[in-house]
Amino acid sequence: xxxxxxxxxxxxxxxxxxxxxxxxxxxxxxxxxxxxxxxxxxxxxxxxxxxxxxxxxxxxxxxxxxxxxxxxxxxxxxxxxxxxxxxxxxxxxxxxxxxxxxxxxxxxxxxxxxxxxxxxxxxxxxxxxxxxxxxxxxxxxxxxxxxxxxxxxxxxxxxxxxxxxxxxxxxxxxxxxxxxxxxxxxxxxxxxxxxxxx
Amino acid sequence: xxxxxxxxxxxxxxxxxxxxxxxxxxxxxxxxxxxxxxxxxxxxxxxxxxxxxxxxxxxxxxxxxxxxxxxxxxxxxxxxxxxxxxxxxxxxxxxxxxxxxxxxxxxxxxxxxxxxxxxxxxxxxxxxxxxxxxxxxxxxxxxxxxxxxxxxxxxxxxxxxxxxxxxxxxxxxxxxxxxxxxxxxxxxxxxxxxxxxxxxxxxxxxxxxxxxxxxxxxxxxxxxxxxxxxxxxxxxxxxxxxxxxxxxxxxxxxxxxxxxxxxxxxxxxxxxxxxxxxxxxxxxxxxxxxxxxxxxxxxxxxxxxxxxxxxxxxxxxxxxxxxxxxxxxxxxxxxxxxxxxxxxxxxxxxxxxxxxxxxxxxxxxxxxxxxxxxxxxxxxxxxxxxxxxxxxxxxxxxxxxxxxxxxxxxxxxxx
Ligand code: SF4
Ligand code: SF4
Numbered sequence: 246x247x248x249x250x251x252x253x254x255x256x257x258x259x260x261x262x263x264x265x266x267x268x269x270x271x272x273x274x275x276x277x278x279x280x281x282x283x284x285x286x287x288x289x290x291x292x293x294x295x296x297x298x299x300x301x302x303x304x305x306x307x308x309x310x311x312x313x314x315x316x317x318x319x320x321x322x323x324x325x326x327x328x329x330x331x332x333x334x335x336x337x338x339x340x341x342x343x344x345x346x347x348x349x350x351x352x353x354x355x356x357x358x359x360x361x362x363x364x365x366x367x368x369x370x371x372x373x374x375x376x377x378x379x380x381x382x383x384x385x386x387x388x389x390x391x392x393x394x395x396x397x398x399x400x401x402x403x404x405x406x407x408x409x410x411x412x413x414x415x416x417x418x419x420x421x422x423x424x425x426x427x428x429x430x431x432x433x434x435x436x437x438x439x440x441x442x443x
Numbered sequence: 444x445x446x447x448x449x450x451x452x453x454x455x456x457x458x459x460x461x462x463x464x465x466x467x468x469x470x471x472x473x474x475x476x477x478x479x480x481x482x483x484x485x486x487x488x489x490x491x492x493x494x495x496x497x498x499x500x501x502x503x504x505x506x507x508x509x510x511x512x513x514x515x516x517x518x519x520x521x522x523x524x525x526x527x528x529x530x531x532x533x534x535x536x537x538x539x540x541x542x543x544x545x546x547x548x549x550x551x552x553x554x555x556x557x558x559x560x561x562x563x564x565x566x567x568x569x570x571x572x573x574x575x576x577x578x579x580x581x582x583x584x585x586x587x588x589x590x591x592x593x594x595x596x597x598x599x600x601x602x603x604x605x606x607x608x609x610x611x612x613x614x615x616x617x618x619x620x621x622x623x624x625x626x627x628x629x630x631x632x633x634x635x636x637x638x639x640x641x642x643x644x645x646x647x648x649x650x651x652x653x654x655x656x657x658x659x660x661x662x663x664x665x666x667x668x669x670x671x672x673x674x675x676x677x678x679x680x681x682x683x684x685x686x687x688x689x690x691x692x693x694x695x696x697x698x699x700x701x702x703x704x705x706x707x708x709x710x711x712x713x714x715x716x717x718x719x720x721x722x723x724x725x726x727x728x729x730x731x732x733x734x735x736x737x738x739x740x741x742x743x744x745x746x747x748x749x750x751x752x753x754x755x756x757x758x759x760x761x762x763x764x765x766x767x768x769x770x771x772x773x774x775x776x777x778x779x780x781x782x783x784x785x786x787x788x789x790x791x792x793x794x795x796x797x798x799x800x801x802x803x804x805x806x807x808x809x810x811x812x813x814x815x816x817x818x819x820x821x822x823x824x825x826x827x828x829x830x831x832x833x834x835x836x837x838x839x840x841x842x843x844x845x846x847x848x849x850x851x852x853x854x855x856x857x858x
Contacts, residue, residue: 250682257679258616273623285630287652289637316782318548355551355643360651361782369637 286402289356289369291349291386293393301392302341306366308333309342313358313367321351322358333364337420345388349375365409371401466496466517466525496524501842503532508846509606510853514830521838526831530824533857541817546572546647546784549817554641556819557855559599562591562632563797565645570726571793571804572647576786578776584649585728586769590662591644592795593758593765594632597669598625599798600709600751600758601676603850607748608680610847611689617680624672627665634658647784648776659766666762673755681752690745694833694845697742704829708800708822709750710849714742720796727795731768732761744848751850785812799823799850819858823851 264271275282296304309326325344333339358367370393377383399406502513511532517525537556541549553568554561566588573580580588605621629639635658636642636651644651680686696706698714711718719736721729737753739746788810794803800822807816826849834842 247684250684250687254679254683257675261620273626285633285637287635287637288633312782316545316548318544318551353551353555354638354641356637357548357551357643 284371284373284401286404288371289354290373291352291354291370291375292347292356292358292367292391293370294345294388294391295366295368295395295398296392297395299394301389301394303331305341305388305392306333306364307342307345308339308364308366309345310340310363312361312363316361317352317358318355319351319353321348322346323348342388345391346385347391348385350380350384365413368398368402368405470525499839501839502529509851510856512851512853512856514842514846516834516839516842518839521840523834523837523839523842526834526842528827528830530827530853530856533853535854535858537858538817538819542814545812546786546814547781549814550645551641551643554643555854556821556858557797557799557802557823557852558640559602559852560595560798561640561642562595562636562644563795563802565642566592566727567793567795567797567802568804569645569647569793570795571791571806572786574793575789575791575806575808576647576779576784578648578779580649580776581773582728582770583653583772584774586765587650587654587774588645589727589729589732589765590654590762590769591632591635593762594628594662596758596798597755598628599850600755601625603798604676604680604748604751607744607844607847607850608686610843611686613686617676620672620676620679624669631658631662631665634661646775646779646781648779649774653774659769662762663766666759666766669759669762670756673752673759677752681749686748687745689841689844690748690848691743692741693744693837693841694848695741695743696829696833700829700832701742705825706800706829708796708798708826709747709754710800710826712736713739713746713750715740720794720801724794724796726793732764734761744844747848747850783812785810790816794820797822799852799855800826819855821855821858823849824856827851827856 261271266272295306296302297306298304309324311324311326314320314322314324323344323346324342327341327343330338331341354369356369359369375384395406395410398409497518499516499518500513501516502508503511505513508514513529513532515527515529516523535555537552541552550565550568553564556564572578601621601624602618605618608617609615632642633639635654636644696710696714698716701711701714702716706714707718707720715738717736717738720726721734722736734757737750737757739750786808788808790805790807792803792805794801796802801820802822803820805816805818805820806814809815830846830849833845837845
């Protein structure tokens, strides 16, 4: 019968329309600014720089090795290395960035900088409401704007942050053991052969 | 905005005649050349009515062109007698950029080719590099790739059918139903890869992060609910008389022309040619799964619609098997480094059956850290080359539907 297919289709729409009053499954719209969906844990928007402790510059993990600057596909990271050094998380003297800018109008959120960084210093943020009326300066984030605490990192990517912390602690323990082993070895003139092990 | 080149009333005689004559000359010459080379072309269309020929530029900012794409259409009344596709508005220099950057750095750019199917783009590129460098992919990673590729196929086909209906004037409903399902799949992608569309997930020799059991459970639930959605979608559309009238017999493509023009994907299979790289190439681990290849009969818009719907059903079958069999194990080849990746000199062509057709990457390495030559074989662009053959003799409104049935993404057409 002509029109049968149309009626069948209309039955489906009617089912969905009526169903939207009773079933979550069929009412999929979210009224965005008032209602919000939870952000997925793995979600990524733009990178930020992690710092330990409470002081953003002192605790910054980045050592200005410039690997991320080199590997970033659209080349939107600008780094200037410091002349002097400061201690990093294991207490080793390292350089730090005197300038670290990311142009988020160019950044394509690909996460390659995060993957290549050997120091767990740069991670992906989940904040997405970044609209600004300043097209140039407002979208060029400097190192202070990029610096976020490790606690913040834990709050947005809990699983990943715990893994990273475990890895860093392990390294720290290793470094301390090595330092301890090296200290008596240096004190006692003939180096103990067991001192090599940690 | 379309620009209309109407011919002023006072001079209509001379310019209209001139235009008609010029057109018929060029069409006859083209048809003559095709006949000489033994091509099977649709009949030549010459202007019939005395009102003259109207040349209309549909696009580049026409809502039906799925992006910035222009069709220069010559119409005689409502009938299309010539059509020239013009692309390049979205050219982003992808290939040349890739030749200047490291192999890994091109991976996020491949997401932006066909932005509906970033995961299959990733796979095709990873496959080409793996061939070039001789990298083995662990078993679990292969399963993850198949799962993601088939999910991508489902969401692409659902969206493609939704957009086709949108082009036909069914504004909203089918597209929103398709998007509702697509959204669930994109949520899965976001949970795993961090991004809904620009996934940047595959790496040479494996995948970036491992899937968790919770993710697999969620995927299983989604796949279990998928046949219900397809049933609903089909009840809404397949036997709808308006859809049948608008689609059946429209934009028919002959199998020999399709093969000669290099058309692939659902468009080729709708003409009845049994060619699917998953069966032909057995890339990845597709030979382990049982699935069928849906084929069409007439090669018209309706067959293309049907083939896509059936491919969703088959993708669900593959997903069921893959989600059941997925083994534990590593997801990355331990020998492949992320940085300082330099394959030996040589060349390779990696191709997969992307949702839109054969997607291939051709790479030449000179031993350096970036490819010497990088070339993409984009399925939607090559499928678009037969647009004129499908449109000749149909109405302008049908052109929109035929273009919708090709399923193009301009990011891939123009690169
Ligand atoms: S963020 Fe990481 S890779 Fe980039 S300069 Fe700092 S330490 Fe190096
Ligand atoms: S996310 Fe990608 S584009 Fe953005 S700064 Fe990192 S490497 Fe560059």
